Amino acid sequence: MCYHDGRMETIASFLTRCNQRAVYRQGEAATRGAGRGTAVARLLTPEDIDPEGQEEARAFARLRHRLLLLETVLGGAFAVLVLASGLSYRLSEWLGALSRRPYLLVGGYALIFMGVYGLVMAPVAYYDGFSLPHRYGLSTQSRRAWLVDQAKAALLGWALGLVVVEVVYYLLRVMPEVWWVVAGVFLLGLSVALTSVAPVVLVPLFYRLTPLGDEELVARLTRLAERAEASIQGVFTIDLSSKSRAANAMLMGLGKTRRMVLGDTLYDDFTADEIEVILAHELGHHVGHDIWWGLTFESLVTLGGLYAAHQVLDWGVEVMGLGGLDDVAGLPLLALVMGAFMAVTMPLGNAFSRWREGLADEYALRLTGRPQAFVSVMVRLANQNLADVDPERWVELLLHSHPAIGKRMGRGERFGGGDRSAGGPLAGEKGHWVA
Numbered sequence: 001m002c003y004h005d006g007r008m009e010t011i012a013s014f015l016t017r018c019n020q021r022a023v024y025r026q027g028e029a030a031t032r033g034a035g036r037g038t039a040v041a042r043l044l045t046p047e048d049i050d051p052e053g054q055e056e057a058r059a060f061a062r063l064r065h066r067l068l069l070l071e072t073v074l075g076g077a078f079a080v081l082v083l084a085s086g087l088s089y090r091l092s093e094w095l096g097a098l099s100r101r102p103y104l105l106v107g108g109y110a111l112i113f114m115g116v117y118g119l120v121m122a123p124v125a126y127y128d129g130f131s132l133p134h135r136y137g138l139s140t141q142s143r144r145a146w147l148v149d150q151a152k153a154a155l156l157g158w159a160l161g162l163v164v165v166e167v168v169y170y171l172l173r174v175m176p177e178v179w180w181v182v183a184g185v186f187l188l189g190l191s192v193a194l195t196s197v198a199p200v201v202l203v204p205l206f207y208r209l210t211p212l213g214d215e216e217l218v219a220r221l222t223r224l225a226e227r228a229e230a231s232i233q234g235v236f237t238i239d240l241s242s243k244s245r246a247a248n249a250m251l252m253g254l255g256k257t258r259r260m261v262l263g264d265t266l267y268d269d270f271t272a273d274e275i276e277v278i279l280a281h282e283l284g285h286h287v288g289h290d291i292w293w294g295l296t297f298e299s300l301v302t303l304g305g306l307y308a309a310h311q312v313l314d315w316g317v318e319v320m321g322l323g324g325l326d327d328v329a330g331l332p333l334l335a336l337v338m339g340a341f342m343a344v345t346m347p348l349g350n351a352f353s354r355w356r357e358g359l360a361d362e363y364a365l366r367l368t369g370r371p372q373a374f375v376s377v378m379v380r381l382a383n384q385n386l387a388d389v390d391p392e393r394w395v396e397l398l399l400h401s402h403p404a405i406g407k408r409m410g411r412g413e414r415f416g417g418g419d420r421s422a423g424g425p426l427a428g429e430k431g432h433w434v435a
C-alpha cells in the first residue's frame with residue numbers, strides 16, 4: 001500500500017517504493033485519462049478485486065521478498081569480506097599515507113567504501129528498481145530517466161552519508177565514551193531537518209509540485225483539514241505519473257512547509273469522495289502526531305544500534321586489531337552492526353507502523369463518515385498497486401508497514417455496519433490519540 005504521511009516511511013523510500021509498487025491494471029486502466037467524474041464515478045466493492053491481478057501480486061511479492069533477502073545477505077557479505085580480507089586496513093593505511101588529517105582520511109575512506117558498495121549492489125538495484133517493475137507493468141519510466149534518477153539519488157545519498165560519517169568519526173575521536181548518545185541526537189536533528197525541507201528541496205529534485213487548480217476540491221480538502229485542526233500551507237499535485245502508475249497522497253513537511261500533496265494519478269483515477277477519505281487518513285496521522293511518534297521510535301532504534309556498534313567496535317579494537325574506536329578501518333564493522341540492528345528491528349518498526357496506520361484508517365472513517373468510499377479506495381489500490389489483499393501472516397508481521405488490504409476493507413465494512421465500538425476520537429479531539 002502506498003499512501004502514508006511521508007514520514008513513517010521516509011521520503012527516499014517513498015520515492016523508490018511507490019515507483020516499484022504501483023501498477024495500473026486492466027479494467028481500471030481504462031479509466032485513466034478519461035477525465036475525472038466520468039469513468040471513475042462508481043464506487044467499487046470487494047467483488048471488484050481482480051483475481052488475475054491477485055495472482056500476479058503474489059508472484060511479484062515473492063520475487064520482492066527474495067530480492068530483499070539477497071540484498072541483505074549481499075550487503076552483509078560485502079562488509080565481512082572487506083574486513084576479513086584485510087582490504088579495509090590496507091585502504092586506510094594507503095589513505096593515511098596521503099594525508100594525516102583525520103577528516104580527509106575518514107572522508108576519502110567513506111566515499112570509496114560507499115562507491116564500491118554501490119557498484120557491487122548495482123545489478124540487484126537495476127533488477128529490483130527497473131527490470132522487475134517494468135516486467136509487471138508498474139513503471140512508466142524510460143531506462144535513461146531511471147538512470148538519471150538513480151544518479152541524483154546516489155549523489156544525494158553520498159553527500160548525506162559523508163556528513164553522517166564525518167560527524168560520527170569526529171565524535172568517536174573527541175568523546176569515545178558517549179559518542180553514540182551524541183550521534184543519536186545528531187541523527188534525530190538531521191531527520192527533523194530532512195522532513196522539514198523535503199517538500200521544498202528533496203522532492204522537487206525528482207518530481208514537480210504544483211498548486212492544485214481544482215478550486216472545488218481544494219475548498220473541500222481545506223475544510224477537511226480545518227475540521228481536523230491541521231494547518232496546511234496549500235494543496236498541491238505531484239506528477240507521480242512521470243515515473244509510475246501509483247496513486248498516492250500525503251501530508252508533507254513540517255510547520256511552514258506542511259502541505260497536502262495529491263498524486264496526479266490519484267487525482268485522475270479516484271472520485272472526490274475517495275480522495276477525501278485518503279486525505280482524511282493522512283490527517284489522521286497529523287492528529288495522531290505520527291511524525292513525532294515515528295521520529296521517536298526511529299531515534300530509539302538508532303540509539304540501540306549505535307550502542308550495539310559501540311560495544312562491537314570495542315571488541316574490534318581488542319580482537320580485530322583496530323587502532324582505536326576512531327580507526328576508520330572499522331567503518332565496515334560499524335555499518336555491518338547498524339545494518340544488522342536495523343534489519344532485526346524492522347518487524348518491530350513495521351508493527352508500530354501498522355498500529356498507527358490502523359488508527360489513521362479509523363480516524364478517516366470517523367472524520368468523513370464514508371465507509372463505502374473507504375472500501376472502494378482499498379479495492380482500487382489493490383487493483384492498481386499489485387498489492388496482495390490477503391498476504392501470509394508471517395509476511396505481514398515481518399514486512400508490511402500497513403495492515404493487509406483485506407483487513408482494512410474489513411474495518412471499513414464493520415464501520416459501515418454500524419460498529420463504532422473500536423474507540424478513537426472524532427474530528428478535532430486532539431491528544432486523544434497520544435494517550
Ligand SMILES: [Zn+2]
Pocket residue numbers: 003004005281282285357360
Ligand atoms: Zn497512513
